[in-house]
Amino acid sequence: MPLVYLTRKEQFNAAHKLVNPNWSDQENERVFGPCANKNWHGHNYGLWVTVKGHPNPDTGFVVDLKQLSTLIRSTVIDKLDHKNLNMDVPFMEGIFSSTENLAIQVWQQLQMPISELGCTLHSIRIAETERNSVEYFGD
Amino acid sequence: MPLVYLTRKEQFNAAHKLVNPNWSDQENERVFGPCANKNWHGHNYGLWVTVKGHPNPDTGFVVDLKQLSTLIRSTVIDKLDHKNLNMDVPFMEGIFSSTENLAIQVWQQLQMPISELGCTLHSIRIAETERNSVEYFGD
Amino acid sequence: MPLVYLTRKEQFNAAHKLVNPNWSDQENERVFGPCANKNWHGHNYGLWVTVKGHPNPDTGFVVDLKQLSTLIRSTVIDKLDHKNLNMDVPFMEGIFSSTENLAIQVWQQLQMPISELGCTLHSIRIAETERNSVEYFGD
Amino acid sequence: MPLVYLTRKEQFNAAHKLVNPNWSDQENERVFGPCANKNWHGHNYGLWVTVKGHPNPDTGFVVDLKQLSTLIRSTVIDKLDHKNLNMDVPFMEGIFSSTENLAIQVWQQLQMPISELGCTLHSIRIAETERNSVEYFGD
Amino acid sequence: MPLVYLTRKEQFNAAHKLVNPNWSDQENERVFGPCANKNWHGHNYGLWVTVKGHPNPDTGFVVDLKQLSTLIRSTVIDKLDHKNLNMDVPFMEGIFSSTENLAIQVWQQLQMPISELGCTLHSIRIAETERNSVEYFGD
Amino acid sequence: MPLVYLTRKEQFNAAHKLVNPNWSDQENERVFGPCANKNWHGHNYGLWVTVKGHPNPDTGFVVDLKQLSTLIRSTVIDKLDHKNLNMDVPFMEGIFSSTENLAIQVWQQLQMPISELGCTLHSIRIAETERNSVEYFGD
Numbered sequence: 001m002p003l004v005y006l007t008r009k010e011q012f013n014a015a016h017k018l019v020n021p022n023w024s025d026q027e028n029e030r031v032f033g034p035c036a037n038k039n040w041h042g043h044n045y046g047l048w049v050t051v052k053g054h055p056n057p058d059t060g061f062v063v064d065l066k067q068l069s070t071l072i073r074s075t076v077i078d079k080l081d082h083k084n085l086n087m088d089v090p091f092m093e094g095i096f097s098s099t100e101n102l103a104i105q106v107w108q109q110l111q112m113p114i115s116e117l118g119c120t121l122h123s124i125r126i127a128e129t130e131r132n133s134v135e136y137f138g139d
Numbered sequence: 140m141p142l143v144y145l146t147r148k149e150q151f152n153a154a155h156k157l158v159n160p161n162w163s164d165q166e167n168e169r170v171f172g173p174c175a176n177k178n179w180h181g182h183n184y185g186l187w188v189t190v191k192g193h194p195n196p197d198t199g200f201v202v203d204l205k206q207l208s209t210l211i212r213s214t215v216i217d218k219l220d221h222k223n224l225n226m227d228v229p230f231m232e233g234i235f236s237s238t239e240n241l242a243i244q245v246w247q248q249l250q251m252p253i254s255e256l257g258c259t260l261h262s263i264r265i266a267e268t269e270r271n272s273v274e275y276f277g278d
Numbered sequence: 279m280p281l282v283y284l285t286r287k288e289q290f291n292a293a294h295k296l297v298n299p300n301w302s303d304q305e306n307e308r309v310f311g312p313c314a315n316k317n318w319h320g321h322n323y324g325l326w327v328t329v330k331g332h333p334n335p336d337t338g339f340v341v342d343l344k345q346l347s348t349l350i351r352s353t354v355i356d357k358l359d360h361k362n363l364n365m366d367v368p369f370m371e372g373i374f375s376s377t378e379n380l381a382i383q384v385w386q387q388l389q390m391p392i393s394e395l396g397c398t399l400h401s402i403r404i405a406e407t408e409r410n411s412v413e414y415f416g417d
Numbered sequence: 418m419p420l421v422y423l424t425r426k427e428q429f430n431a432a433h434k435l436v437n438p439n440w441s442d443q444e445n446e447r448v449f450g451p452c453a454n455k456n457w458h459g460h461n462y463g464l465w466v467t468v469k470g471h472p473n474p475d476t477g478f479v480v481d482l483k484q485l486s487t488l489i490r491s492t493v494i495d496k497l498d499h500k501n502l503n504m505d506v507p508f509m510e511g512i513f514s515s516t517e518n519l520a521i522q523v524w525q526q527l528q529m530p531i532s533e534l535g536c537t538l539h540s541i542r543i544a545e546t547e548r549n550s551v552e553y554f555g556d
Numbered sequence: 557m558p559l560v561y562l563t564r565k566e567q568f569n570a571a572h573k574l575v576n577p578n579w580s581d582q583e584n585e586r587v588f589g590p591c592a593n594k595n596w597h598g599h600n601y602g603l604w605v606t607v608k609g610h611p612n613p614d615t616g617f618v619v620d621l622k623q624l625s626t627l628i629r630s631t632v633i634d635k636l637d638h639k640n641l642n643m644d645v646p647f648m649e650g651i652f653s654s655t656e657n658l659a660i661q662v663w664q665q666l667q668m669p670i671s672e673l674g675c676t677l678h679s680i681r682i683a684e685t686e687r688n689s690v691e692y693f694g695d
Numbered sequence: 696m697p698l699v700y701l702t703r704k705e706q707f708n709a710a711h712k713l714v715n716p717n718w719s720d721q722e723n724e725r726v727f728g729p730c731a732n733k734n735w736h737g738h739n740y741g742l743w744v745t746v747k748g749h750p751n752p753d754t755g756f757v758v759d760l761k762q763l764s765t766l767i768r769s770t771v772i773d774k775l776d777h778k779n780l781n782m783d784v785p786f787m788e789g790i791f792s793s794t795e796n797l798a799i800q801v802w803q804q805l806q807m808p809i810s811e812l813g814c815t816l817h818s819i820r821i822a823e824t825e826r827n828s829v830e831y832f833g834d
Contacts, residue, residue, distance in 0.1 A: 004239045005274040013546065015432040015457035020753055031754060033761065034499030040432035041499040042459005044546055058159055059170060060237025065271055066172065082451030082458040098755025100699045129430065129461055132760055135700040143795045144830040152407065154293040154318035173360030179293035180360040181320005183407055197715055198726060199793025204827055205728065221312030221319040268291065268322055281556045282517045287548040298614055309615060311622065336437055337448060338515025343549055344450065376616025378560045410621055413561040420695045421656045426687040475576055476587060477654025482688055483589065569824065571710040571735035590777035596710035597777040598737005600824055638729030638736040685708065685739055 012081035015042040053119030151220035192258030290359035331397030429498035470536030568637035571598040609675030707776035748814030
């Protein structure tokens with residue numbers, strides 16, 4: 001049976017800042033530059049969730065896209081969209097809000113519920129800007 | 140000798156609907172929602188064909204892009220563009236027109252002729268909308 | 279008071295064909311080419327609605343984007359998305375489904391309800407593909 | 418002498434929230450929804466600055482793009498990028514941070530210095546998301 | 557009768573350099589920077605041709621897009637694509653290859669033949685990069 | 696420790712032509728078509744550099760994007776941007792300027808310096824146009 005990869009794109013608009021609480025203001029500014037601005041900045045984040053599985057013979061679907069989209073929204077988008085990544089997001093509590101860490105945490109949130117839809121999470125890609133993005137495959 | 144992957148993007152505009160002929164209208168509408176509209180709907184589909192191979196020392200090409208594009212057009216695009224996926228496409232006959240199945244069938248059509256150009260088909264990616272796409276690697 | 283233009287983008291996926299019922303099949307195919315395919319084809323249409331008005335001093339808004347988006351969806355998108363432009367759309371009945379005519383009819387549907395939101399419809403732009411689009415200003 | 422319009426795109430990443438200080442929390446949430454989140458959210462804003470003028474016979478330029486870009490950056494981008502629109506931006510002080518108001522203020526900042534480059538500011542367009550944008554022509 | 561604007565996008569890949577033959581090398585480099593590189597550089601140029609007219613009652617078209625595209629290709633694209641703007645293009649002979657001047661010359665080439673298709677040329681927009689574009693309305 | 700992939704996009708505008716010096720003009724034109732135009736043509740090339748590594752516990756970064764971007768610019772972009780790939784680029788000397796060969800050479804330039812930043816080069820992707828791109832993984 002053929003194995004097909006399916007990708008759903010979602011997006012969210014959030015504020016954050018990059019500040020290491022163990023460092024002085026000068027050290028934070030030296031390392032993080034304008035990303036350490038104490039009054040925050042923000043992004044339109046793009047999120048690509050890729051799953052893999054065998055198309056269902058009755059529907060031709062690896063997974064019902066409506067179900068997948070609803071799951072992504074209730075599990076992660078509703079908690080990230082129009083929020084502050086450093087202050088408002090339960091699954092980011094105590095975690096530095098780099099795009100890398102965000103992708104790892106989104107993977108943790110989605111892996112189990114996606115397997116319950118009958119397919120397998122393959123990767124989480126998050127773009128912070130048009131020029132910068134990260135991808136995590138669960139390894 | 141280095142192995143390089145080359146991707147060519149094509150596109151086609153087609154009509155289709157998602158209806159399982161073994162199901163009642165209600166069941167089709169419950170599962171497929173507006174995609175089951177009996178009078179059809181349609182998309183601008185994007186198709187990305189990725190091949191791999193060793194660059195030819197005389198041309199620097201994995202494959203001549205003009206030849207690859209001509210092959211993709213004659214083999215699949217001419218049969219899909221401005222067509223009805225459920226009614227007009229020989230290689231989709233009797234096959235449910237999900238994007239997943241479409242990617243698998245496009246792979247079947249292209250694998251052999253692409254190998255005759257001297258390179259290897261690596262993947263078929265099809266985007267139905269900006270937010271939904273599938274990819275198939277032949278496994 | 280400053281006059282600001284605000285644009286909201288929506289989209290819809292629809293089937294259609296271009297056939298003049300007063301013409302022979304040959305004439306239709308000569309003029310419309312593959313767009314006359316009797317079994318339909320389709321597109322992901324992009325719709326840009328531009329309104330103009332004075333920002334409200336209490337909100338800074340020309341119009342509440344949530345209200346505008348809800349209005350566009352209920353007035354036109356719900357009637358166009360996952361539909362057949364030639365068969366399913368009340369406001370396109372008896373009207374040739376060119377993108378030009380579609381833009382004119384969408385303008386007719388939206389002009390009055392948008393003025394009831396307290397701003398003025400400025401233009402309707404519809405893109406059929408990445409390369410082809412039309413714009414109508416109500417003249 | 419021909420009149421040509423030239424557009425330069427810049428971008429900036431900023432945090433903001435929409436809260437009317439004369440209103441209760443409930444009223445703010447009712448009107449602005451998630452945009453009123455007290456811990457902020459943010460966007461990758463796109464800024465398009467369009468100027469008009471006659472091409473200089475010696476250079477073929479309406480304006481030197483390097484000079485225009487440097488001016489836009491020093492006058493507005495450096496004050497908006499990686500900032501909080503409600504707290505950090507001198508020219509937004511006391512002004513509600515809707516995209517409409519932002520476009521008007523960016524116009525005010527740029528009109529005079531652009532005229533000193535020998536061309537005329539024609540419009541300011543700001544996109545908050547892929548679906549929402551505003552344009553201001555100085556009227 | 558309604559007046560509708562229709563835009564067709566084409567593109568071309570060309571080499572050029574910006575050098576004023578009346579200036580010294582130093583002066584050219586001071587004004588044009590890397591664009592004056594004597595061995596050329598190049599771009600994927602985007603060209604948007606906007607025409608206006610009344611939809612034909614028989615077709616719903618302001619103009620047949622296939623005819624318009626064929627005209628644009630034979631009149632300008634075939635002369636610009638995979639060419640050197642300073643050396644190979646008859647209608648750019650003796651004209652400084654700024655994007656501004658290119659837009660004016662493309663207008664000159666297209667205005668008359670487009671009127672012979674039964675519609676009116678409204679504007680020529682050319683993008684040199686994602687961030688820089690010009691538009692000319694014939695004034 | 697999780698392994699995360701990070702992609703940085705850069706771009707450059709360059710001229711080139713495809714001509715095999717061992718072939719006659721006719722043979723070059725037969726194989727390369729308009730790409731063999733003796734007066735050059737050019738492109739806006741997109742370059743995507745993907746690295747992989749473990750996020751640093753102090754910063755959450757696989758690599759500091761500012762350092763990565765500075766490295767890519769000084770090592771390859773400054774040598775490619777506004778240049779002629781056949782005449783001006785030291786690391787392309789004597790190498791046929793196909794996109795495939797360009798990707799291989801960019802890999803050679805970046806692999807070592809990127810490893811000195813504490814992460815591993817994963818792939819080089821270069822797009823010559825919206826429809827044509829190549830990717831090289833170092834094998």
